[in-house]
Amino acid sequence: MKAAVLPWTRDLLLNRTILWLLFIVNALGTVYGYIWYGSQMEYTVETQSAWQVIFVPDSPTASLFFTLSLLFLLFPRLVKPSLAGIVFRSLIEALGVVTSIKYGIWAVTMIMAGGAQGDHLQWEHYMLMVSHLGMAIEAMLFVRYMVFGRFMAFIALVWLLVNDTVDYTFFVFPWLPDVLENDLNAIQSFTMGLSVFSLLVTWLLIAFRKVKV
Template sequence: MGLKLFWSRDFLLNRHFLWVLFVVNLLGTIYGYIWYENQLVWTSIHKPDWMLPFVPDSPTSSLFFTLALLYLIYPPKRVTKLQSAGRVIIEALAVVCSVKYGIWAVVMIVWGAAQGDVLNWQHYMLIVSHLAMAVEALLYFRFMKAGIGALAAGLLWLLLNDSMDYTYGIFPWLPEQLEDDLSAVRAFTYALSAASFIAALFVWRFRKQA
């Protein structure tokens, strides 16, 4: 059986494991919002309050995934069309946002380090945790209900978030070594939004054929 066990439906949908995953993601979400505290305060002082939801990208992504896990822990037996629509939107956002910002954060850390930023234990912790965000989102998408329409809505959200970030200057704070590379960072960010949608679409096609 070997490593295949850890990719199997029986293992991944085991309620005990799902609860562990839920708690880990919930704690990570809380930590993420605390991480963004200074930028949230700065934004509330210098920008309109309605921009605040666009600031904490990674923890909001993990929040969507944490909520999506609840549908797997407690599968609803009877749902209305509105409840079903809410579920697929949350799941789609959980997938495309977690893949996008999981990879984005790692690239920014490595990119900054390549230009002289000194890494500490928190950087390595963030690399591991954000890679895990991307992997778990793609891994669990095959058990979710979201389809191509919801994924398209997720892509629109990512592009809106990108436009807000780089139009109004509320993108996640970067290592100072990357401040003169903002145009390249912006282009990469938009491209990664599209790539995250394509990755989710690929998993969706695989799920439909399975």
Template sequence: MNLLSVMSIRFLSQRWVLWLLFWSNLLGTIYGYYWYKNQLIYTWEHHPAWQLIFVPDSPTASLFFTISIGFLLFRPQPRTLFGMIAKRIIEALGVVTSIKYGIWACVMIVAGAYLGSPMGWQDWMLIGSHLAMAVEGLLFVRLFAFGSAALTLASCWTWLNDTVDYSAAVYPWLPYTLVNELTAVCIFTFTWTGISVAMTWLAMRYRDQRTNITKEAMF
């Protein structure tokens, strides 16, 4: 089995692959929320409650992707327009945020280490798992059916998340060596969101040119 066959739609759409990704992402999501436990408690005690939703960035990204994989496994048929729109937005969020936070976390860990933060086994584990998030997000665009409207809404939510993170200081806790580089981190974060959206759009365009998904089926 070569790399191209592993990346093919035929391989990725096999149920055992979908189940493997579903459970690995679900467990990763649960672990991710646990990882954010202390920051969630701190936010609850020192910030307005509405800001809690903006704290656990990566786990929420993997949650969106897990739900999207669930759509492929169980193939629910939305009975209302609202249900269809919600499904498409979740798919778009699953892709955009997986790419965004998958790479963002790796960059923060490596940048922190470059400036002097020690790297332990957990850092390497986080790099591996977050790289996997970004890769699976790009690969699965071809199996999802979201369109430009859903991608636009997902982009707005992701930039809103960035805005709240850095205006209300609820961004993910950084390696201590990056604390004094917050402006650079903020600029990189907003820029990388734009790049993640562009990558998703390009992958979506590639999908549309090579599949039979009609414009009527998209949002």
């Protein structure tokens, strides 16, 4: 069964039309995400230390890393086959996968948690749930065709934990619905736990990786 499914999956996911479509969708989503976080980024620069703004737009930055990863699949020779080139590509891919899994799941969970506690969900919330769920799914699908290994995935976890620490130390985490303000401690624990979970999922996917680009 695997021998029949994997070639079909590979042909579909690595089809250049599909890759270009995903690249365009992710690129547009990245731009939209930074616009979405625009107000919070401006507020952070005006009221807190400017360096903290780097840690505000979590999902768009994850999407940016994954968009670059798709570019590597479209143009395998974009990065020179040197040690520095391989390290750079592996780091970007690891960040793209681990952060996309984490923030894809996180955003959907926060929206659903807010809705469960009485936050009025509008069409934008459902659009965000679909798009963020797509982030997590596509990241897991493409691990098979990327070059990064477990160590780079661990480095991505380190970045996530640094991000989490800054978010909840300086309160630059994504703005939450008012109904979730009393759950901040639980959200912090969930967020950091989800970072580790995302690494474990990535490691598991790497362990079952059969096809290398």
